[in-house]
Amino acid sequence: MKKLINTPESVLSDALAGIAAMHPELRVDAANKTIVRADAPRPGKTALVSGGGSGHEPLHGGFVGPGMLDAACPGEIFTSPVPDQILAAARAVDSGNGVLFVVKNYTGDVMNFQLAADIATDEGIGVRTVLVNDDVAVRDSTWTAGRRGTGATVFVEKIAGALAERGADLDKVAELAERVNAASRSFAIALTACTTPAAGRPGFELPGDEIEIGVGIHGEPGRSREKLRSARELAEIALGAILADRSPEPGEQAIVLVNGLGGTPLIELYIMAAEVAAILSRHEVPIAANLVGNYVTSLDMAGVSISLCHADTEMLDLWAAPVATPALRWGC
Amino acid sequence: MKKLINTPESVLSDALAGIAAMHPELRVDAANKTIVRADAPRPGKTALVSGGGSGHEPLHGGFVGPGMLDAACPGEIFTSPVPDQILAAARAVDSGNGVLFVVKNYTGDVMNFQLAADIATDEGIGVRTVLVNDDVAVRDSTWTAGRRGTGATVFVEKIAGALAERGADLDKVAELAERVNAASRSFAIALTACTTPAAGRPGFELPGDEIEIGVGIHGEPGRSREKLRSARELAEIALGAILADRSPEPGEQAIVLVNGLGGTPLIELYIMAAEVAAILSRHEVPIAANLVGNYVTSLDMAGVSISLCHADTEMLDLWAAPVATPALRWGC
């Protein structure tokens, strides 16, 4: 394993030290392992807290700041945070207007955020939780833990965060977050496995001409293993699954995320973006906004995920609203 | 070779199609292979044009926009653009106030930009060229082609671009660009080799426990091959070389770039950032501004480069000035 680390055990705390050193606009609590807006709690503002296992950077810490998250609580690599951490984040940002937990739908994340929510509620903090479950590679059935939360987390955190910044109350922010999640779909393809510092070797062996279709963001294998294909064919597979699951309704426009999984160069993401744009225009789905880059990663995994939010005018307006975080910044 | 591409031959044009589809604020000329500000030429504005081989994204196309470059001309992978391309870019952005060519110091880039400059001058376009040569891993002597241009290109394009946006004339912009380059140093370390689409296999074989110290951004081996070390030791090596070559002068503050080479996850870059910050504070070098992420890459190479600009107050002020490009955006 070749990584720029000191020890596998210290990866999270060392990375938090880097965020603290380079982002004075954020407050890093090394003991509780939280990343908080320096100006939190913001009087009168509904707070947003998200978190999950580390290894998906810039998610979530890179989305803390005006117009998006008030705090993030990163767990160990691929391990959801513990309730204490989540609770510390909620306490740090609640101004009495309540806290929205943005939780990616994984058993561990759901349980730990739920435990934290119970205690926070006992303490008198108003908590609502939105579960993000956008990955169409997983069928939501009694046979699974439900769909994984992946790229749509960016849509939910940005759009709900903008509404909260405008002063909406917890219920309104939560309701919109639910709608954004409901309007979003994702699909991911891996060219290589990723290596966690603790494991020290790739999660699975992938022959030089094979790829994993329908992977998540935790290094797990996907739904099927297939032969490598052209960017065009891979875009067809991903968007085919996404549009088959939810086709645009009248008045909706697309916010598109062409997301690198961590080890894929930007030039390849733009090649995928060209194919995605071509397919969407064939389906007469207008692209109102887009992001191309590494936003929801899986350590050093090479691959791409495509996310699509069928946005209404309110969502588009809030997407365009000012945001100032390490990873997402415009309008200010 | 596993890449998200259609064919090795079409990588550049396919990627340009993606940029065209996702960035309406830019004008992509598919025939001349140029990326131009949609509002160019800007009356009264000194124009900045840069370019070089592709495979370093977001450099240079991702830096085209208000406050930075007016145009970029990407060559084939790791191949400097041809004079025709550079000339087309110059013609597209010149408003009669002249064009600054920002050229990374590589034999091919220097020659092709020089050929273009000669023709442009014949056509009556005022051209000045700044050579970026910040890589301290290469000794500038009669034994080399001179120092490579790497991370400092971001400093030069951002700071000179901001001055041009404020209406300064070509000579003033060129003079500042020279000063920024003179104040900047970089050093890079590779954990893996990169694979060009045409070659189809890594440029060199690197055992599982070895790294290349002092590499460039074209997949070439570095000055020496050594055993893998901790993030702390690697940061010492890089900053040691950088500070030994140019120590800060009174009144200067550091703009720091902790740059991923393409295949390295962000969490590792923040671990490096923590070490860099610790070393600089030991040397009492204040960090006035910083960037952590993938800005000057080498395809899928895993590794990091550290760049440092010993900035004076004018440079710091211009660094903070508004910029709106695909890869760098703040203040607007």
Add this chain to the structure above:
Amino acid sequence: MAALIRHDDGPAARVKEDLVDIAMAEAWIRAIAVAVDEHRDQLIQLDAAIGDADHGTNLCRGFTAVLEALGDKHPRTVGEVLVTTGTTLMSSVGGASGPLYGTAFRAAGKLLTEPAVTPKQLAAALYAATAAVTQLGAATLGDKTMLDALAPACTAFEDAVLHHGDLPSAAAAAAKAAEEGAVSTIPLQARKGRASYLGVRSMGHQDPGATSTALIFEALAGVTR
């Protein structure tokens, strides 16, 4: 230490030895810590195959924290040992296994409010643990989770006790059942946890959580033996 007592003296001790006291409870937890540390890589690899490769690291981190926590404490009941263990796991492990094992140990501990408890009391506590895991995780037998090792272990322990088996034999029976339960997950398709994302591809792999549950009961058998 149960072993020592047994060999030192006669019938009186035979009764005494069949109690789980605070020292034995702490010895059990320490034995679990040793076991997860020894099997760290195995648990990582099992999780890598159908999950995210962190189960071994999670439990090692958790039980290291537990040993620290127990170090400062001077528990006055067997339950305190287990509740401290559960609470510490909850606040140090994360992931799915943290809350699940955390609630399991807490639920068991809450029933054991004496300095020493009988095998019957422990059997009831194990049921409480199983119920807590089922309630929090909403898994059923055959979903390919830790429950597939925990439930049969719990039943085997009670059976042994009801048929007048002593503590060592009950613990041994539970360990055997847990191990069989863990192995029984191999052919199953996961319906809970992240292994379920793999669909049919989750078949043919042993569930990491069921495997760590088997280690926990093996440790119990070890300290009561």
Add this chain to the structure above:
Amino acid sequence: MAALIRHDDGPAARVKEDLVDIAMAEAWIRAIAVAVDEHRDQLIQLDAAIGDADHGTNLCRGFTAVLEALGDKHPRTVGEVLVTTGTTLMSSVGGASGPLYGTAFRAAGKLLTEPAVTPKQLAAALYAATAAVTQLGAATLGDKTMLDALAPACTAFEDAVLHHGDLPSAAAAAAKAAEEGAVSTIPLQARKGRASYLGVRSMGHQDPGATSTALIFEALAGVTR
């Protein structure tokens, strides 16, 4: 086609055959295109070792463009063939080799203003090419560049001509010298181009540009043979 003429008829032809005409010049360029295509991977690998692995791709792209350009043109002089070649290389290759080979062919072509030229004229043209490369690249012999193949080839060609060698033998001598020059770069430490960044690590590898220069003269020998 030189070969054909030679065998067809006597002394008169001996003179005629020793001229380089437009057809032969075009045949030379086509032969170069074939050669760089056949040696594409070799040039890529040589460049990968001490450069950036694009030399083979660069020249293939360039000479493909050259063949297209020549296709449309009906050159009236040998020089036009070479100037078109150089101009097209400049605007299609990029990198260091684009301008260098571009200027080389252009400089040579500018001196050959007739439909057919003598070996002496070609020798002078080769000198012009060498001078142009030296001027643009500022390299000297032993810097481990294309010059290490170009310069000796140029000298060998002129020597042969001066010693009354015919075109085929002069071209053969140039090809041999270019090949030896390319091989001679192996032990050298590069002082120009990106190979120079490797310092002493550039030693032990053959320079890609010198290698492609050897291909160019081998192609000349082939079409004149």
